[in-house]
Amino acid sequence: MLPRVTSIAGLPTPALVVDTTALAHNLDTMSAALPGARLRPHVKAHKCTSLAKEQARRGHLHFTAATPREIVGMAHAGLGDDLLLANECVEPARLRALADCPARVTVAVDSDETVDAAAANGIREVLVDVNVYLPRCGCRPEDAPRLADRARAAGLDVRGVMGYEGHAVLIADRAEREAKTVHAMERLARVAEAVGGGLVSAGGTGTYDLNTAATEIQAGSYALMDGDYCKLDIPFRRALAIVATVIHTNDRWTVADCGLKAMGMDHGNPSVDDADVLFVSDEHLTFTPHTSVHVGDRVLVWPAHIDPTIAYHERLHLADSLDLDATIIETWSVDLRGWDAVGANRGS
C-alpha cells in the first residue's frame, strides 16, 4: 500500500505526473484529425493500458505495439480488437504467446526468417515491413512482393505493408519534414500496390497530418508529448512531467532527487522552468534556478524523451493541471513495462 496523497506536492518523488487537461486536449485533437481506424495509436511511449482505454473510448480500437509484452498486456486488458506488433520477432515462444492471446494480432515481417517464424508459430496475419529510408528494420522494396508470396504460401494472411519514416518525424522545418515524408510514402505506396492487402500503416506524431498516403497512422507520443516534439509546429501540448523534491541548495546551485534512473537521456538533459540544468547523476539533478528555492520544495522536470522515461516508472499520477497544489485524481499503472510476454500474468 502506498500512502494516500492528495496533491502533486504530496507525492513521494521522483514521480511522473500527467496533466489530464492537456492529455484530453491531445487525445481529442488527434481524434478529430484522424478519427477511428485512421489512427492506430502506438502504446510504446506510454506503456499504460489505462491510457490506451482513453484512446479506445475516443474510437481508436486498433493499436500498435513495439514488444510482444505490450501486445499480450493489451490483449488481457480487453483491448485486443486489432493489435499490430510493428516490429520483427523470431522467438518461437513469444510468437506462440502472441498467437495464443485473446486478440486479433498482426505481426510485421521483413525477411524469410521472420515470415517462416511467424508461420511456424501460429501467427495468422502479417504486414510486410518495408524500409522507407530510416536505417532500421524493413525489407528492400523490391523484396516485398516475394516476401508476401512466401507468407501467403505458408498460409499467412498478408494485410498490407508498413513503413516508418522515423528519420522525418522530428525535423523542425515543416516543408522539409513533409518532403521527406512524401518521398518515403511514395516508396511505400508503390510497394503496397504490389503486395496487396489494403493496409498501409506508417507515420508518427511529427508527421500525423503530413502523411496522407498511409491508411493508418501509428502515432503515440502525441498523447503526452515531450521536449523534442514540443519544438514542432503541431497542436499537442506537454502533458507529462517528473515531480522532484529539492534536497540541497546553495548560492550557486540546487539539487533535486530525480536522476538518470528516472528519465531517458538519449535526447539530452531535461528542462526545468526558470532554471538552467547543469547535469544529471544517478539519483540527482543539479540545476541553477532563477528564482529562490528551498530544501523540501517541489519542482517539475520536463524530460527530453518520454518513451525511455516512462519505462523507468511504475505509475502515472493524474492531476487536472501541473500546478504543485493540483489534486491527484487517479493513479495509473505503467503495466506494459519490461519484456516478459510468455506465461506472465498480464490480467488487468
Added chain:
Amino acid sequence: MLPRVTSIAGLPTPALVVDTTALAHNLDTMSAALPGARLRPHVKAHKCTSLAKEQARRGHLHFTAATPREIVGMAHAGLGDDLLLANECVEPARLRALADCPARVTVAVDSDETVDAAAANGIREVLVDVNVYLPRCGCRPEDAPRLADRARAAGLDVRGVMGYEGHAVLIADRAEREAKTVHAMERLARVAEAVGGGLVSAGGTGTYDLNTAATEIQAGSYALMDGDYCKLDIPFRRALAIVATVIHTNDRWTVADCGLKAMGMDHGNPSVDDADVLFVSDEHLTFTPHTSVHVGDRVLVWPAHIDPTIAYHERLHLADSLDLDATIIETWSVDLRGWDAVGANRGS
C-alpha cells in the same frame, strides 16, 4: 513463470547477463585491497540483494545506498548490519520507514532542513555530508561543525563525515585523478576533525586505491564494471552485458532487439564487439558488424553506464562466462529498483 532456459542464447531478449568468473574476480580483488569495513559497497549500481550477499560473504557487512527503497530492501534481505543512505532526504514518511526498518541506518545530512527532518522522524544516526568540489550535495566545509552541533543538540548521534569526489573518479590520467582525490580529501579530513565521530566515508571505484584518507570507500561499480570504468587503469573486469537478438540484417546494417529502454544512454552509445554502433532507438540497436551475422543470432551489447542500465531490468542472469553457449547458473532479481520505501513489501 518464465520458460526455463539453459544458455545465454536461450534467453528471451533483451536480457542482462553476468559473467560469474569476472564478478568473483572483481569481488575478490576489491576485498583483498579493502577488506571488511574498509569497503562500504554501494548498492545503487547493481540494486540486487543477491549480489550484495556475495559482497557480505566476502566480509563487507556495511553498505551504502542512494535511495530509501534500497535501504529498506537491504534491511528486509537481512543485510542491515550498518546501512548508510549517502543521500539527502526530507520526506517524513520515508525517514520513518528508514527509522522503522530492521537495520542500523545512518543518514547523510547537509543542511538545517535535513538535520531537522532526520531528528523529527526517528532517525538515530547521521553523517555530515560535505561538499568536496563535486557540484551536488554536501554542505560548505565551514558549515559542517555547526550542523554537527545542531544534530547532536537534537539527539542525533553524529558518526562522522562523508564527501564524494565524483568529479575525480572517471579521470583517465591516474596522476590527475590522484591529485583531485587528494585535494578533495584534504578538505574532508580537515572537516572530519572538527566534526568528530570517527567515520570518514568517501570514494568510488575509480579512486578505490587512491583515496587513502577515507576510513571507508563507497565503491559499487567495481562489481560489474562498465564501458567508462573499463577505460581506467584499475584491475576490475567487465562482468555485465546485454544479450540481444538480431531481428534484421542487410548488406549495410544490422538491427538487434535492444534499445533505449534496455540501457542508460547518458554516457553515450553502447558497444558491440567487432562492430560499429550507429544509433539506438526505443527497442532497436542499429549497428554494422564486421563479421557475418544472421537473423536470430544473439549478440552481446556492452552498456556505457551500468547503473541506469540495470534499473531498467527485472533480473540478472548468471553464467560462468559470456560465451553465447554458456550455461545459465542462476537468476537474481533486481529487487531494489524503483523508489517505493513506505509500506511496500520488501521481504526477500
